[in-house]
Each structure stands twice: as C-alpha cells, then as structure tokens.
Amino acid sequence: MIQCKELKTMAEMEQMQELEGRIWGMATIPTHQTLTAVKNGGIMVGAYADDQLVGFSYGFAGFDNGKSYLCSHMLGMDQAYRSQGIGKMLKQKQREIAIRKGYDMMKWTYDPLETRNAYLNLTKLNGMCNTYIENCYGNMQDGFNKGLPSDRFEIHWHLKSPHVMEQQSVNTENATALNTLPFNQEGLPVFTKEKEPLELTEYSYSVRVPKDFQGLKAASQELAMDWRLKTRELFQNLFEAGYAAIRLAPYENYGEYIFVKKDILDLGGK
Template identity: 45%
Template sequence: MSHTYTIRLFETYEDFKQMADLERLIWGIEPIPENQTMIAHKNGGLALGAFQGDQLIGFSYSFAGFRDGHSYLCSHNLGIHPDYQKQGIGDALKKVQRQEAIKLGYSLITWTYDPLESVNGYLNLSKLNGICRTYIEDCYGDMPDSFSEGMPTDRFQIEWHITEDYLDQPNQWSEEGAEMAASWGLNADGILSIDEINIQLEGEKWLVPVPKNFQQIRQTHPQAALQWKKTYRKLFNQLFDAGYTAVKLIKTKDEPVNYYLLVKQEQLSF
C-alpha cells in the first residue's frame, strides 16, 4: 500500500461528504452534517484533508470562535482512517492547519482531548508545543462513541498560540526537579491504578502519570478506569486553579505510564 498523500483545503461538497463517512468509520457516531461543515468552512472555519488520490484518509475540521472581544479557531475534529494511523498524518495536518489559520488572521487555535489518551497528549503538548491550563468536566455529556461510552467526558482544553516563535523549536521543558503529584501502581487484580499525593502546591514543577493504554483499562476494568477519571478531575482542577500549566508529555521506556509535566504559569514565555 502506498502511503503517499497530499494535504489541501476542502474544495467540493464531495470532500465534506467523505469527511462525514470517515467520522462514522473512526468513531462509530453520526457525523456533523456536511452542509453545516461546508458553511462553517466558508465563514471563518477551516476544513482540510489528507488525500490519497481522490480518497480522504485524514481530516482536520475547525470553526470560528469568539470570546471576550477576541476571535480564535476551534479545532473540533482530527481524524485519521484506521489503516493510516500512527504514520504522522495527524501531525502533518496540524502544521498545515496552523499555516492556514495564520493566513485567515488567527493567533490562537483551541481544542479539547481526553487527558487519559497518552498518544494525543504527546502530539498536542510535546510535538506541537500546545499548553493546557483548563480542565472541563463532562465536556460532552454522555457520548455513545467507542472511546467514551460509560465514562465522564472530561477534557483538557489545549491552547495553541500559533504566531509564537517557540512553536518552531523542539519542546525544551525539562522534568529535572519535578515532584510527583500522584503515584501509580498495580492493584490486587494487577490493574494499573493511580493514587493522589497530598500536594502542597509550592513546587516549581509537577509530574502526573498517564496510562500508555487507557482504552485497554476502560474496556477490561471499567471501575479502575473510572478511578483514573475521578482522580484526574480532582488533581488537575487543583493544579490548574493553583496556576500550573501542562506543557509536555514525557514518554518512558520501562513503565506502563508516561508523565505529564506541569510548570508555573509565570514561567511561560508569552
């Protein structure tokens, strides 16, 4: 199978129909109607896709946002066909999204993701240099999709400050001197679990463990997955309210978890 592809803005109604079909395939839910996504694209939004010939294999869909006198771009969906995942297409789509958003006059793109999805965290924070200082409880309510069913839909809200020069540099944040905000272990059933540490909120940096494969925990031991959700909700609300910001996801080799790195907000360069 050839893995060559091109990335371009959506141009025809057929492009939006293909996006709807891909949404159904990836998440098993009813997609956003294509007449809505097309109009949003033409009025300050941004829809672009990775195409192999005429076939859409990945897409990024965004709409215009406005709050407190400032406009920004809401990046609502990023989806890759299952046969083409883990090949860097999502990263490539985000980089083109940044370029096109700047052309439209934006300086900020925001989106949400489940903080327990480690792969997404690595892309959003470590590769793209996004930051997070907002935790949204039960963002989407009860979602019936294959990734969220039976779980509260808590989300991190990413801020991607697309005109800042630091985005073009490798993520420079170091975990040196960071303290553990929570510990992980294996419970009596051998399932990965998390325990909150009573943090005093005086440290310079904090580390929070995140499972490398949360979906496996959710599918096989939903109660353990729910405990991760509850602990995350309490812990990150506490950290963000105290002025800390998530800036990186650190991969490990020999542990079943990776780690979020949080620093004081005043350490940010913008």
C-alpha cells in the first residue's frame, strides 16, 4: 500500500535527494536548500511503499504581482512505481497541505510533448495552461531533455476553484483539428498542419502530439526537433488568441490536446 505524507526532517530530505539522483541522473538539490524551503512555506510530500520512499513532490513559495503561490518544482517517481496513480496521490496531498498553509494557487512546468505528464496535469488534476515558455531551463544534459530546447507549459492549478474541485464540465466534443499525425515509412509520427485558419475563433481546438516522445527522439532527433518547433508555434498562437489547454485525451499512438477559451473556465477569483 502506498502512503503519502509531508516530509520535514533532514533525514527525509536525504531520502528525497537519493531518489532524485536515481531518477534523473544529474546533480541533485542540496538538502540544506530543501530543508530551508520546507521550513519557510515550501512543501515536500513523499510516497512510501512500506518504509521505502518511491516518489516525491517538491514545491517552494513563489510570489508574483503581490500574490503568493506554491511553485511545485519537481515530481519524481521510482521507475518501478510509475503508472500506478502515485503522481496524482502526491499532487492531491500537496494540494491539501497547500490549502491548509493558505495557498490558493499552485504552478509548475512540464514538457508539452510528454503525454504522460500532460494527462496527469490536465485530465486527472484539472489544471489548465495558457503560458508557453521557450527553452525554460536552457540546454539541459539529462537523458530526458538532452538535444532539444527545454520548452515548457506552465500549469496553473486554481486549488479551490470550481474548475478543479467540481471537475467543471466543458464541452470538448467536435473540436476543430489544427494538425494531423501521419506515420512515415519508419513508423514515426510526422507533424502535418491542417489549413491554418485566418483567425482562431472556434469554441475549441485540438492538437495531436506523439504518444512516446522519448522513443521518437531516440529514433530521430531531427523529427523530434521538428515537432518541438512546429508545436511551439501552434501552442503560442492558441495562447495569444485567449485559449487554454484543459485536457489531453490518450489514444493508441498519440495524445490529443483540447483547447478552449480561458474566459469560459470557472477559476474562482481570476
């Protein structure tokens, strides 16, 4: 059985650091920093299988335009425990603690071409995104990110809003497709844009992305870069037109993002 709890001690920070190193294989956050953060408005949540730490979510206090929020910086999982719903458990526990501490907003970033993360952040947690950050972390050298610009979606999770708490019903059927995803002779997905609309005015739009972007990148760095740059343009155009990403539907060979106007979402105090 998996149990999630808030982590507060130096020993727990050391457990998190060891797991972080195994997951990403890069330099880890110093324990003195994580311990100081959790003593000053930050939140570290751990997922345990028996007495073994198998996942964590780490966030620290953020501040923008006179408003505080929780910046949820990292979510990591031991490879053997992925796809078991633990990510959602960690985020929900983090949300519970954040509300108790006085937060009503949580923000974090993820690669929009990683469909597993998109499904968790948008479909399962009812987050939303209308912010695209080009090369957010610069040229990263870890196995997940090496070789491509580290573009990111910034998720805004309105912790006490009807959109999150009541799973606000939004009609996402019959979304207008902005691209297709045919496969080439090597069986790899190719970005193909539909005829570009003069204006983005429909109720909803869809954008298809590869289901296994890491596999695509391993097979063809050139094709992966093409997906990065072409989806970057499409996503930025949608956000500039007032749309927000609210869902990712998983299919056998691809994921399909759904975008609607942000102003139809019940986000509470906007």
